[in-house]
Amino acid sequence: MTGAPARLLAWLVVLVTLITACTPAVDLDEAATDQPSATSSPLPAAGDAALAPLGTPTTTPAPVPTPALVPQAFSLNLYQEGDFVPQYTFDWCVGASIQIAHNLIDDTGGGSWADPAQQGELWEMARARSSNSFNGANPLGWAQVLTEVGMGPYAVVSIADYDDALQTAARAIADTGRPVGLVMWRGRHAWVMSGFESLGDPDQFPEFSVTGIRVQDPLHPHGSGQWGPSPAPNSLLTPEQLATQFVIREPRRWSSDLPTGYLLVLPLAGA
Numbered sequence: 001m002t003g004a005p006a007r008l009l010a011w012l013v014v015l016v017t018l019i020t021a022c023t024p025a026v027d028l029d030e031a032a033t034d035q036p037s038a039t040s041s042p043l044p045a046a047g048d049a050a051l052a053p054l055g056t057p058t059t060t061p062a063p064v065p066t067p068a069l070v071p072q073a074f075s076l077n078l079y080q081e082g083d084f085v086p087q088y089t090f091d092w093c094v095g096a097s098i099q100i101a102h103n104l105i106d107d108t109g110g111g112s113w114a115d116p117a118q119q120g121e122l123w124e125m126a127r128a129r130s131s132n133s134f135n136g137a138n139p140l141g142w143a144q145v146l147t148e149v150g151m152g153p154y155a156v157v158s159i160a161d162y163d164d165a166l167q168t169a170a171r172a173i174a175d176t177g178r179p180v181g182l183v184m185w186r187g188r189h190a191w192v193m194s195g196f197e198s199l200g201d202p203d204q205f206p207e208f209s210v211t212g213i214r215v216q217d218p219l220h221p222h223g224s225g226q227w228g229p230s231p232a233p234n235s236l237l238t239p240e241q242l243a244t245q246f247v248i249r250e251p252r253r254w255s256s257d258l259p260t261g262y263l264l265v266l267p268l269a270g271a
Helices: 004-021 028-033 093-105 116-128 139-148 162-176
Strands: 073-077 154-159 180-184 189-199 209-216 235-237 262-267
Touching (some): 116 139, 162 189, 162 262
Antiparallel strands (some): 073 189
């Protein structure tokens, strides 16, 4: 070839060479399957923690502790206006306390117990069920009458420690919804505990502390020259105030095998 045809052939050879130089070399298998080349990084084997993808946790987080419950102020009071009944003689404190207990328990609106004749009958019932050298109604007769007239069961308990006695009384009110009888003045008088205030709910904190006691003294407003004034109905007393009149009773004053302690006429659960 010479002249123009030779020059045309030369240009075609150059053009083919340039096109070939701009095309990357691709393996036919790779092109067919669109798989990565042999130089690609292999995927980690399943369960290989050392090669786990970034962001994958390799340890279990520690559990968050549950905050401990903190005792809060708590109160419970069975008293409603009209529940209080005064004792109509200086002897009938147990009869009046039984009437008060009925009124605190009965919230059906069926009528309060406040009749003087009934109070005398209840006192006579309690006295007949008591064994007492002073010929009065003692705590055993008091508890038995409460049970017999449908407010029980009640039992007399003696508790040696004052704070334990207050806890026991408060827990009984919370558990049963019924009042507690307090044997006052070393056994000479009867009050009714109708409620309490505490630091901690007794249902949540076994070691709750009683900070206030709701009381009904049927001798109000007379009081005692020896023991002090009678608190008004539904008064809230501190433990220190109650302790001036709620004191230990010794069994020598009456026929009982209970040990020396603070006496409670206690409602029992399950009634």
